[in-house]
Amino acid sequence: MTARHLVTVAVAVALGLAARVHTQAQTPAEISSLHVQGNVWLLVGAGGNVAVQTGDEGVLVVDTGLAQNADRLLAAIKKLSDKPIRWILNTHFHPDHTGGNETLSKSGNKTNGQPAEILSHENVLTRMSAPAAKRPTAAWPTDTYFPEEKDIFFNGEAVMLYHEPNAHTDGDSIVFFRRSDVVVAGDTFVTTSYPFIDQANGGSVQGELNALNRILDIAVPAHEQEGGTYVISGHGRICDEADVLEYRDMVTIVRDRIQDMVKRGLTLDQVKAAKPTLDYDRHYGSDTGFVTTAGFIEAVYKDLKNPQGKPRVR
């Protein structure tokens, strides 16, 4: 087997695992909407969280949930606006955030009549177009960017995309609605579990921390460190800077503890036995499901044990 074949098999296994687990996500009976602020809404229940920006020019959707929920997601979007979907932005490639791409894109249109544009970092296209991913061509991003930033202007406001290298995956974008003052974090920030550092697809703990620190840099709280910029998590609730701060602190403190253990030569089993996440386990921890406590510790340990090629502290 050649090195190329080995890489192909590894990618296939990784994508297959991600797809299998993500599609097992619970699907509530109804997709609920909640106005965040400005032109931006949160839709919950499609898989990963979905953000929708509405206005005179049409509808912009950030992430599209699981494929099996696409029709219900579309119906929920239609309740918010009868304008066509013009843009779809993908924060990363996982199927619980891109599963509805095809349905939503075909239901909308660009001003030239083509299906609605699907915009993401180029690594999302690379992952989704890999043969092993088995994603339909119509679901692939139709427009990509590769520098650190990309911006568009839609419905009267600047929409900024910031690429966070090697964070949750290697293709994460943080989306910032500048007038509405809402950040869409994708899975670089969740409130329901420890971060899923998808190392098989380019994720790393330092990249994850860099992404969280980027969100803190963007967010400006209002009086009493409350409200102001709102942050839509990839899974879970709407947050503000103070909430992201606690999550950033948690990941940093766990990283610091495991870093110390790595320096002292502890094995992975010894690190797990030392319970470096004990103070956060009843909030974020789990022994079952997609993101487990053991999986998080292992991901951090592996990164710190072998830091070559990983992002640097920003």
Place this chain on the structure above:
Amino acid sequence: MKWTCGVVALVLAVAAPAAAQMSLVGEWSPRYHEDQPDRIPGPELGDYTGLPINEGARLAADSWDASRLTLREHQCKVHNGPYILNGPIQFRLWEEKDLRTQQLLAYHMYLNTYEQERTIWMDGRPHPPEWAPHTWQGFSTGKWEGDILTVYTTHIKQEWIRRNGVPNSEKSTMVEHFIRHGGIMTHLEIWDDPVYLSEPLIRSEDFVLNERSGGNWLWPCEYVDEIVDRPHSAVPNYLPGQSPFEGDFAYRYGVPVEAAKGGAETTYPEYQAKLRTLPKPTKPVTK
């Protein structure tokens, strides 16, 4: 005459619900005879006495470095609802009523510490969905149970249970009872937190009705960079077992180390018997 009495009785009956409610309106000031060292000067590092915390909370508190409060994003944080009514505070409480029906819609509280405002909805509205934002004061609904106002609060932000790093989580909920006896009001709170408490934390405070307006602790907070050579992304914390303050509190006050670490068992009167059997603390090793 009988007809007139009937009308009067009917009017009184209709008006009765509103008239029967105890008024909580006014400016209230706390009395600190209860738990004064904890509430005013503040607790010492490592003092977890009287808290039904679990081992996770203990580790979080032992890891807490007060320098964390110098981080930009921590500087302007305020105290959350369950904490502040036990802390240094005065508050003003007023009613919001429907102009036509005089139905009570809400109580509003201005908490003078850090200019906080709180609303207790009395109109039967539901709590927001779980994916709604959390706030320092949370989302509160209330109902009168006899002369006791009972309030239930969800959507509370993470802060702390004690001002020395013992955290609460965003999964906290709180039940409160406001009980007025003339010019005194007793406030009882039952703080539940499945993340950091093994049993609910129950505590009470007394407030006195003020005839003059209370003071204010205005809070036009703006962060500054307090430490110039610290990496922007650093989070001050002590590695497990490496806090230089570990054991200080227990040794200084002669409290057995086990008791100083708190826990549900230590909050019950029966623990006094066990306390007498525990070893005296030894001088901690300097780190």
